[in-house]
Amino acid sequence: xxxxxxxxxxxxxxxxxxxxxxxxxxxxxxxxxxxxxxxxxxxxxxxxxxxxxxxxxxxxxxxxxxxxxxxxxxxxxxxxxxxxxxxxxxxxxxxxxxxxxxxxxxxxxxxxxxxxxxxxxxxxxxxxxxxxxxxxxxxxxxxxxxxxxxxxxxxxxxxxxxxxxxxxxxxxxxxxxxxxxxxxxxxxxxxxxxxxxxxxxxxxxxxxxxxxxxxxxxxxxxxxxxxxxxxxxxxxxxxxxxxxxxxxxxxxxxxxxxxxxxxxxxxxxxxxxxxxxxxxxxxxxxxxxxxxxxxxxxxxxxxxxxxxxxxxxxxxxxxxxxxxxxxxxxxxxxxxxxxxxxxxxxxxxxxxxxxxxxxxxxxxxxxxxxxxxxxxxxxxxxxxxxxxxxxxxx
Numbered sequence: 390x391x392x393x394x395x396x397x398x399x400x401x402x403x404x405x406x407x408x409x410x411x412x413x414x415x416x417x418x419x420x421x422x423x424x425x426x427x428x429x430x431x432x433x434x435x436x437x438x439x440x441x442x443x444x445x446x447x448x449x450x451x452x453x454x455x456x457x458x459x460x461x462x463x464x465x466x467x468x469x470x471x472x473x474x475x476x477x478x479x480x481x482x483x484x485x486x487x488x489x490x491x492x493x494x495x496x497x498x499x500x501x502x503x504x505x506x507x508x509x510x511x512x513x514x515x516x517x518x519x520x521x522x523x524x525x526x527x528x529x530x531x532x533x534x535x536x537x538x539x540x541x542x543x544x545x546x547x548x549x550x551x552x553x554x555x556x557x558x559x560x561x562x563x564x565x566x567x568x569x570x571x572x573x574x575x576x577x578x579x580x581x582x583x584x585x586x587x588x589x590x591x592x593x594x595x596x597x598x599x600x601x602x603x604x605x606x607x608x609x610x611x612x613x614x615x616x617x618x619x620x621x622x623x624x625x626x627x628x629x630x631x632x633x634x635x636x637x638x639x640x641x642x643x644x645x646x647x648x649x650x651x652x653x654x655x656x657x658x659x660x661x662x663x664x665x666x667x668x669x670x671x672x673x674x675x676x677x678x679x680x681x682x683x684x685x686x687x688x689x690x691x692x693x694x695x696x697x698x699x700x701x702x703x704x705x706x707x708x709x710x711x712x713x714x715x716x717x718x719x720x721x722x723x724x725x726x727x728x729x730x731x732x733x734x735x736x737x738x739x740x741x742x743x744x745x746x747x748x749x750x751x752x753x754x755x756x757x758x759x760x761x762x763x764x765x766x767x768x769x770x771x772x773x774x775x776x777x778x779x780x781x782x783x
Contacts, residue, residue: 514542515541515542515613515614515634515635515636515637516538516539516540516541516542516575516601516613516614516634516635517538517539517540517632517633517634517635518535518537518538518554518599518601518616518632518633518635519536519537519538519539519630519631519632520533520534520535520536520599520630520631520633521533521534521536521628521629521630521631522534522597522620522623522625522628522629522631523625523628523629524587524589524592524625526589526625529586529587529588529589530584530585530586530587531558531584531585531586531587531592532582532583532584533556533582533583533584533585533597534581534582535554535556535568535579535580535581535582535583535599536578536579536580536630537576537577537578537579537580538552538554538576538577538579538601538635539575539576540575540576541575541576541577541601541613541614541635542575542613542614543575543603544603544611544782544783548756549573549574549575550573550574550575550603550613551570551571551572551573551603551604551605552570552571552574552575552577552601552602552603552604552613553567553568553569553570553571553601553602553604554567554568554579554599554600554601554602555567555568555599555600555602556568556583556597556598556599557597557598557600558585558587558595558596558597558598559595559596559597559598559617560595560596565600566583568581569581570604592620592621592625593620593621594621595619595620596617596618596619596620597616597617597618597619597620598615598616598617598618599615599616599633600612600614600615600638601613601614601615601635605747605783611783612638613635614635614636614637614638615635615636615637615638616633616634616635616636618631618633646672646673646748646749646780646781646782646783647669647670647671647672647673647736647748647749647780647781648669648670648671648778648779648780648781649666649668649669649686649734649736649749649751649778649779649781650667650668650669650776650777650778650779651664651665651666651667651686651734651776651777651779652664652665652667652774652775652776652777653732653753653764653767653768653774653775654768654773654774654775655722655727655768655769655772657724657772660721660722660723660724661719661720661721661722662690662719662720662721662722662727662730663717663718663719663720663774664688664717664718664719664720664732664734665715665716665717665718665774665776666686666688666703666714666715666716666717666718666734667713667714667715667776668711668712668713668714668715669684669686669711669712669736669781670711671710671711672684672710672711672712672736672748672749672781673748682708682709682710682738682748683705683706683707683708683709683738683739683740684705684706684709684712684736684737684738684739684748685702685703685704685705685706685736685737685739686702686703686714686734686735686736686737687700687701687702687703687734687735687737688700688701688702688718688732688733688734688735689732689733689735690720690722690730690731690732691730691731691733692722692726692729692730692731693729699720701718701720702718703716703718704716705739727768727769728755728769729755730754730768731752731753731754731755732752732753732754733750733751733752733753734750734751734752734753734779735747735749735750736748736749736750736781747783748781749780749781749782749783750781750782750783751779751780751781751782753765753768760777760778760779760780761779763777764777764779
């Protein structure tokens with residue numbers, strides 16, 4: 390039977406509290422007699438790991454650098470910038486914008502835009518228009534930049550307009566360039582360019598004409614005003630900008646389109662509105678070679694902007710200028726809708742080929758003025774039907 394190893398006797402190594410082989414104890418006694426620096430190098434060599442301490446001839450030094458810079462900059466020189474590696478990186482979008490480096494002329498094309506005021510409206514009753522001219526002598530190109538218009542006058546029966554602009558170089562009246570149509574505004578911003586190829590020798594004999602029209606899908610477009618600028622007074626050495634007031638156009642002046650008479654009556658017990666179209670007089674239709682027209686009347690009824698519009702029309706009379714219809718058109722209308730009712734009476738010419746042409750209209754509503762407003766008040770307040778003459782407008 391093997392003998393059980395007995396516990397080691399207490400010796401000089403007091404810290405050993407468990408059994409250690411005698412060879413290890415002898416080795417530790419030998420190491421205790423060697424200096425500590427040599428002892429550490431032997432342990433690292435025996436472990437096989439190469440460290441800075443295991444290399445011969447290496448010593449550990451500690452050096453404290455000075456807090457002051459080694460190279461001092463002179464007083465008249467600027468301090469050198471911080472190295473890029475030591476600066477904290479940041480996104481360029483976080484940097485503040487230097488507005489001094491931005492050329493505002495590149496972004497503000499309306500150089501001479503002025504403030505709207507009551508004085509401008511009184512000075513220009515038809516409105517005004519802003520445009521600029523630029524002529525390139527090398528390419529013989531005249532550029533007309535249409536900027537905007539403001540305070541445009543509207544028709545009597547409308548509070549807004551659908552303006553667009555025609556550009557012509559007189560004396561040539563046949564050809565013209567046209568801008569886009571801007572819906573429901575009296576302050577249109579055109580922002581369009583029109584380019585003409587013009588001989589520099591003929592430039593001084595030309596006149597720029599700008600015509601503003603109010604677009605109407607069912608009628609002739611009404612000229613809102615015009616601007617004429619002789620080009621012989623313009624200095625084309627640089628780009629020129631203008632604010633010009635609109636004036637009435639003699640070529641497209643508004644004519645009297647005639648009158649129509651009709652009666653309005655509302656029967657509350659039956660909730661029925663009756664429009665009796667009687668006759669019209671002095672109807673004018675500017676079609677070449679034709680002295681008479683084929684008119685009919687169309688009546689549209691509406692009780693609100695989002696309500697369905699009801700429409701009815703009379704028969705068509707042929708080859709007349711003072712037609713007589715005496716026809717009744719009835720509409721179902723609830724009592725609570727009577728205060729919001731809007732009636733539009735359109736006198737049209739029946740074209741056998743193509744779309745029908747509007748001769749004139751009359752609008753009866755709460756927002757109307759003059760005879761139209763009086764007729765609306767009589768419709769709402771009187772029980773019996775009342776007839777009135779109304780001038781036709783476009």
